[in-house]
Amino acid sequence: DVKVTQSSRYLVKRTGEKVFLECVQDMDHENMFWYRQDPGLGLRLIYFSYDVKMKEKGDIPEGYSVSREKKERFSLILESASTNQTSMYLCASSLYHRAPGYNQPQHFGDGTRLSIL
Amino acid sequence: EDQVTQSPEALRLQEGESSSLNCSYTVSGLRGLFWYRQDPGKGPEFLFTLYSAGEEKEKERLKATLTKKESFLHITAPKPEDSATYLCAVQSRLLQGAQKLVFGQGTRLTINP
Numbered sequence: 621d622v623k624v625t626q627s628s629r630y631l632v633k634r635t636g637e638k639v640f641l642e643c644v645q646d647m648d649h650e651n652m653f654w655y656r657q658d659p660g661l662g663l664r665l666i667y668f669s670y671d672v673k674m675k676e677k678g679d680i681p682e683g684y685s686v687s688r689e690k691k692e693r694f695s696l697i698l699e700s701a702s703t704n705q706t707s708m709y710l711c712a713s714s715l716y717h718r719a720p721g722y723n724q725p726q727h728f729g730d731g732t733r734l735s736i737l
Numbered sequence: 738e739d740q741v742t743q744s745p746e747a748l749r750l751q752e753g754e755s756s757s758l759n760c761s762y763t764v765s766g767l768r769g770l771f772w773y774r775q776d777p778g779k780g781p782e783f784l785f786t787l788y789s790a791g792e793e794k795e796k797e798r799l800k801a802t803l804t805k806k807e808s809f810l811h812i813t814a815p816k817p818e819d820s821a822t823y824l825c826a827v828q829s830r831l832l833q834g835a836q837k838l839v840f841g842q843g844t845r846l847t848i849n850p
Contacts, residue, residue, distance in 0.1 A: 624780070651835035663781075663824070663840040670833040710780050716834045725771060726836065728780030 623647065624729035626711050632735045639698040641732050643711030650716040652694035653726060654678075654686060656707040663710065669694055670716070701736045708733050739764045739829045743841035750815055750848050758810040758844045760825030768831070770808050771838065772801050773824040781824055815848045822846070 627642035645652065653668040655678075665678030667686040675686050683705060687695045694713075698705055709732045715724040742761045750756055762770065769788055773781035785794040787803040794801045798819060800811045810823055822845045826838040 653835070660842065662842040663826075663838075665838070668832065668835055670835050674833070676832055712780075714835060724836075725783040725786060726838065727783060728773075730778070730780045 624711055624713055624727055626709075626729040626732050628732050629730065630733050630735075632737065633698075633701050634737055635701060635703060637698075637701045637736075639701050639734070639736075641696040641698075641709055641711075641734070643694045643696070643713075643729060644692055645694075645711075645713040645727075646692065647713060647715075647727070648691065649713035649727075650691075651714045651726075652688065653712040653714075654684075654694070654696045655710045655712065656680070657710055657731070658707050666696065703736050706734060706736045739827060739839045741825055741827055741839050741841035743823075743825050743844050745844060746842070747845040748847070750812075750846070752816055752848055752850050753814050755811070755813045755815070757812070758823055758846070760808040760810070760841055761806060762808070762825075762827045763806075764827050764829040764839070766829055767827060769828040769836070770803055771826045771828070772808070772810055773826065775822045775824055775843070784823075812846070815846075817848045817850050820846055820848045 623646045625644045654666045655663045669675045669688040685697045711729045712726040714726045740763045744759045772784040775781045785801040790805045822843040824843045826840040828836040
């Protein structure tokens, strides 16, 4: 079965702290994604990675960075946490898109609810 | 700009009362439409992918259909365990072999026993 594990379910941090959110997948997927989910705004893509050490910006990358040193692990970093980064953070992974007309679905972890005080 | 709008925002049904959820989209070149189910405190769980107008997919009490402008998720004789938020997402282009998904805001479905 598909398994995406996020290291923390709940996290409370202070403004200005550097925050690390970790995600691990056990499916040998090439692609990994970080989203945030906010009421009324839905899921928005922050960053994604299509291979080890490769990353691309999503729609809302400001204030975030990512790291992918191993294929199974993708980290989201809040360089200097701010209150507007309080949110639910979701990690997802998928296989590389191999053929036109056949899209691999993204599989999600259960999320980290992050509060910045 | 790609957009996805889901309606209604919330829907409350009695057990056994069939209904449909709507997902309207505008996208430049649809490469796939995805339906997910999300339970409280959980991540989205993949349900279906649809690729072209006229396509249908079924799973238990759920059936997803697709036209050129919208998708419907039909729920037949629902049970309380079908209560969840249902998310629709469209993929318009690829980014280095990964999908670029745009999500709707979801429909929160409650089935009363």
